[in-house]
Amino acid sequence: MRLPRLRSLFRAALTALALLLVLGAGLAFYAQQRLEAFAARPVVGPEGATLVVPRGASFAQILAALRGAGIEAGHDLEWKALAWRCDALRRLKAGEYALAPNASPEAVLRQMVEGRVITYRFTLVEGWSMRELRAAIARDPVLVDDIAGLDDAALMAELGRAGVPAEGRFLPETYLFTRGDRASRLLGRAADAMDRALAEAWEGREDGLPIRSPEELLVLASIIEKETGKAEERPEIAGVFVRRLRLGMRLQTDPTVIYGLGEAFDGNLRRRDLETDTPFNTYTRHGLPPTPIAMPGRAALEAAARPLPGDTLYFVSRGDGSHVFSRTYDEHRAAVRRYQLGGR
Template sequence: MAWAKRGCLLVITVLVLLGAIAMGTGAFLYYKQRQFADAPLTPSAERMVIAPGDGFNTVLRKLRQAGINEGQDAQWQLLARQLDAAGKLKVGEYALDATLSPRELLTRMRQGRVVQHRLTIIEGWNIRQLRAALKRADPLVHTTDDLDDAALMERLGFGGQHPEGRFLPETYVYQRGDTDLDVLKRAHAAMEKALAEAWDARADDLPISTPYELLILASIIEKETALASERPQISGVFARRLKIGMRLQTDPTVIYGLGAAYDGNIRKRDLTTDTPYNTYTRSGLTPTPIAMPSQDALMAAAQPADGDALYFVAVGDGSGAHAFSATYAEHNAAVARYLQQLRQQRTQETPAQ
């Protein structure tokens, strides 16, 4: 009996020791897993891409190729199961940096928090400038480089529509895999929305009859001044001229009509040579917009400022501001001041002999 009791005690002791060892081992492994999951990574690459069809083992191999050597494969696989990420990582491009832990990285991939790229359409750009910017954008997928403007609008679903002025100046966010058409569709929809809002808010006595005419007028206003505060005043000048049948006589339309022939200077012959866009030789609006107008320019075109000014000219002090005049005599005096200011600036810039 004594021997049997001693044997039972021995077995119990062994079991207790084995349990303690198991618990200790489990605690140690848990600690190591936590330590791995929350420690900073040390990648050598800045980004990696999960492609369609990539399984977790492929993703793990790409992480190794990106210089992430932390953790055993089994630890990554266990962490993926713990985060419910195994088989659920989203396709896309992901940033890799030393602030991320394995847990944070897999969580990003599980949630699809991919790298965001940006393309900004600048206020006043024309369609040639916009298409050049799209062509330079990386990693945007280029599908329209070989299309002319008509084919481009056809591909967008707006066949027969002139592309000038149709895309709202704004910053558009895209991700790897998006195409230039994706960005253009969003910019076109944004312009349609902004134009509709401006048209709905238009003044009762506005001397234009369609939203497209409003878009044309806004594009001319956009090119006439870089100062948002002046746009309603310039819109007022143009609205009053349209009401009395006076030609707009605005240089930006002439420049647009010259196209590639414009060399940075407007000459007298340019103002007198007739083109569809020469508002010195033709009355009314141009046949199409001449640039991409901003939302501010659209609202200025819809709500011109009150006043009696029919003329404006640059002040010439470098501020971009204009002097507004109600009569031709006042305008001539403002032009004379501008020319005097210009001569003074040139004299100051000319080095002494």
Template sequence: MAGGCRRAIGISLGVLLAVLLLAGGVAAWGWNHYQRFADAPAWTGEPASVRIERGDGLRTVLARLRQAGVVAGHDLEWRLLARELDAAGRLKVGEYALEPGITPRELLRRMRDGRVIHYRVTIVEGWNFRQLRAALAAAEPLLHEATDLDDAALMAALGHPGQHPEGRFLPETYLYQRGDSDLDILRRAYAAMEQALAEAWANRAPDTPLRSPEEALILASIVEKETGQAHERPQIAGVFSRRLQKGMLLQTDPTVIYGMGSAYDGNIRKRDLATDTPYNTYTRPGLPPTPIAMPGRAALHAAVNPAPGDALYFVSRNDGSHVFSATYAEHNRAVDCYQRRRNCPPRAEAEPQQ
């Protein structure tokens, strides 16, 4: 009888061992399968995206992934992986890229860390506000909340009622995500310009004729429109600063063009220079009443730190650069040469930039 008990115990131990070995094998197979799932591509199609909305839990996110075409893994494996990554309950709202080759592990990490898809919109130096509004209206997938607002209503929506919008937004490239609006971009660009202008004004030359940051912004906008050559900005600012100090008319075409508005057809004529508007610096002294464009940081710096010298005039060489002159006689000779193409001294066309 004792022998029978020993045989029964031996059989039971054998069965138990077999079960344990089988369970261990299944567990090892399951673990390997889970690891392959976590680190194998979950998406092999064309680039796409999936969104997490406010209030979405992991179950909803998984349903969105399935709807998008993600077939990798069982939902249980996704839940286990989310727990392993401490992502369950911490998925951030936003739009996430489904890139070819992305793994479930990397996708959940992005969702946990809020690494959403970012889009770009660029405000170009020298743009006016009309051009900025057109660029924002064309930007996708930006929400367009300002489309039906006129300029005054738009500035009120930004929290600056009664302020003219021209020149108030810093030219830069701004990142945004799906769900952001044009007003969000404008708020950021406005704050960036306020900061850039304050920094420039704090570092202004002690002998500047400008009396306020507002005047600095206006002059910077003129400098921005007068030249596309970065090294010339301080020289251009120097000419206008000396003219302001001497009480001379600024006589700058970009302000006249701005004052013409939609009447400007690409050409500026003598009658345009003689037609008085608040922005005609041939007929009115001092700076115009508002900026005429959006200046960049370099133009802001140049406006408050003009280059020293005695030049009071400049004329375009028609290649983006300018000739600077200290006297009206010198200026007329430069105009004859570079604009009228006559009376050029030998090798004038090859003059180095001043």
């Protein structure tokens, strides 16, 4: 009697186990299908939604940020299961993300794993002064302005360039950055870029230039940048200045005088300004000013290094950004009367 009963119990147990296995397999299949459907289903959120993932955020905090961004998709357990399947739980990168319309949860996670964050642009404009650069940084709504409390000397020390004048030391280009980036970091990149561009220009310079160092080349390039209204004239303007330096003539260029006036300049350059001596007044002093007066671009650096040959020593603006170049002072005076004095 005992053996048949044991066999019956054993068969019942096997049947129950088989049912549990079938049920488990069914549940696993159902869960897998539901996870696959969740992974591919477009998330629902506001158009143009962005997600900011702080550094060191936990997965729970990231999910809370998703909800805060207006994203409604699935349960937290589904997000965690999907992140585990994608091996994303500990690989999500900090940053600001644009959530594309109709993106799936899996696409959102992969975006964060790959660190495809929103990038912003900051353009340093050719001819800007440090004052204009600082004002542009202060206006930028995303870039962290960590230089506002630093004067130029402290800024350059912060960038590892103590004793180097800040004016002209940042290469005009468009730089990409992400939310949370500091202005000092961006300027460090711009200073490194200027170092490389200046070294290239100095290495490729014309023989016999009256320029003794890369720093003097930078100063000359900054003057060329401020005097140039049409890009194609840079080499010719450079040629005029180089010939004047060779002959010992004063450069007599208005932008240096204006720079020396600083905030006192009211937009109207007067004769008394030209006659008032400052370290930057090239009407009263020979040679180059002590520092650059603006940020020169690559083209201005190249023009300073390889000026256009010729015999012109003067130029005057036509009023449309272009210039008339003259060989003699008499020719120059005639051009001034025509274009600056209305023929008088």
